[in-house]
Amino acid sequence: MKKLLTILGVSLSIILIGCGQKDEKKEITVYSSFEEDYISSYISAFNKEYPDIKINLIRDSFGIIAAKFDAEKENPQADVLWGSSVTGIIKNENYLQPLDYDVANINKEFYDNKSNNPRWVGISNAMAIISYNTIEGKNLQIPSSYEDLLKKEYKGNIVMPNPASSGTGFYIVTSWIQLMGEKKAWEYMDELNKNIKMYVHSGSAPTKMASQGESIIGLGIGYESLKEEAKGAPIMTIFPKEGSGWEMEIVGLVKKAKIKPEAEIFAKWAISENAMKMYAQNRGIVTDSRVKPILEGYPKDVYKQLIDNNLLWAAENRDRILKEWESRYGKEK
Numbered sequence: 001m002k003k004l005l006t007i008l009g010v011s012l013s014i015i016l017i018g019c020g021q022k023d024e025k026k027e028i029t030v031y032s033s034f035e036e037d038y039i040s041s042y043i044s045a046f047n048k049e050y051p052d053i054k055i056n057l058i059r060d061s062f063g064i065i066a067a068k069f070d071a072e073k074e075n076p077q078a079d080v081l082w083g084s085s086v087t088g089i090i091k092n093e094n095y096l097q098p099l100d101y102d103v104a105n106i107n108k109e110f111y112d113n114k115s116n117n118p119r120w121v122g123i124s125n126a127m128a129i130i131s132y133n134t135i136e137g138k139n140l141q142i143p144s145s146y147e148d149l150l151k152k153e154y155k156g157n158i159v160m161p162n163p164a165s166s167g168t169g170f171y172i173v174t175s176w177i178q179l180m181g182e183k184k185a186w187e188y189m190d191e192l193n194k195n196i197k198m199y200v201h202s203g204s205a206p207t208k209m210a211s212q213g214e215s216i217i218g219l220g221i222g223y224e225s226l227k228e229e230a231k232g233a234p235i236m237t238i239f240p241k242e243g244s245g246w247e248m249e250i251v252g253l254v255k256k257a258k259i260k261p262e263a264e265i266f267a268k269w270a271i272s273e274n275a276m277k278m279y280a281q282n283r284g285i286v287t288d289s290r291v292k293p294i295l296e297g298y299p300k301d302v303y304k305q306l307i308d309n310n311l312l313w314a315a316e317n318r319d320r321i322l323k324e325w326e327s328r329y330g331k332e333k
Helices: 036-049 062-071 086-095 167-180 182-193 205-211 222-230 261-269 273-283 311-316 318-329
Strands: 003-005 013-017 027-032 054-059 080-085 120-133 158-161 196-200 217-221 235-238 246-254
Touching: 027 062, 027 261, 036 054, 036 261, 036 273, 062 080, 062 086, 080 086, 080 120, 080 261, 086 120, 086 167, 086 246, 086 311, 120 167, 120 205, 120 222, 120 273, 158 167, 158 205, 167 182, 167 217, 167 246, 167 311, 167 318, 182 318, 196 205, 205 217, 205 222, 205 235, 217 222, 222 235, 246 261, 311 318
Parallel strands: 003 196, 027 054, 027 080, 158 196, 158 217
Antiparallel strands: 013 054, 080 246, 120 217, 120 235, 120 246
């Protein structure tokens, strides 16, 4: 019987951060999915440069922020989306305002290039990896590919994020479909399901479970796995030889009847070199070519590890893919 592990969190936390006197002209509302562990330091850095701009921050998971933006698109409440999932907003990118961002050091693959000025710009990439516990799995062959995970010796030893609740789980599934083709990918997942111990609701949980010996293998996020390694956890971070699926966090200026100059300032700051250096401390891979991963363990040419990812296709097919996944693996047996 497969177990679905629910990790409960606080929904829609509102944080008011900033300096200066109350002045509506100098206040902006920012929606974000960056983790609470890091976001205060980012805002503090912004306010060192712009002390008179107050940030009214609303943060939540990728899915919640995307749903909120979609629900409000005809009457937008946010001024800026920041650290939001690109697949969550790309269908609604027309509700973002083109802006003359400085993208000279960002690859065209990582920003909207369908208009003269981008409507959104990528900040950082999360990439899929395999976390392997070297103590619990010492008597097993270490996998080097997704195909290896189908071996019978891994039965009951793999934990994976549930794509219905986890952005990580979703881009893992869509990467398999894009790498293998839809028919073969579902056949692959049917076989993999036989080896799955549980599907969890958090993208970081599989790696943490592997690092703690609660499973041998966790399918998760590159930077989370490398951080656990750096802390001395008995895990190995494996970049599958088929390539890694990925998701991108973006910044975008929300299109409104009246756009505040402070919102433009914040959106441009969010992809500045100084901001990118901060993201790199927690994310590993950022989109600015001048800023290299700080975490050790990434492939030498990390961008070659990323699959050719059709983000728009993933966004447009999200509901259909999740419905199929749920029908096959989402119910306890």
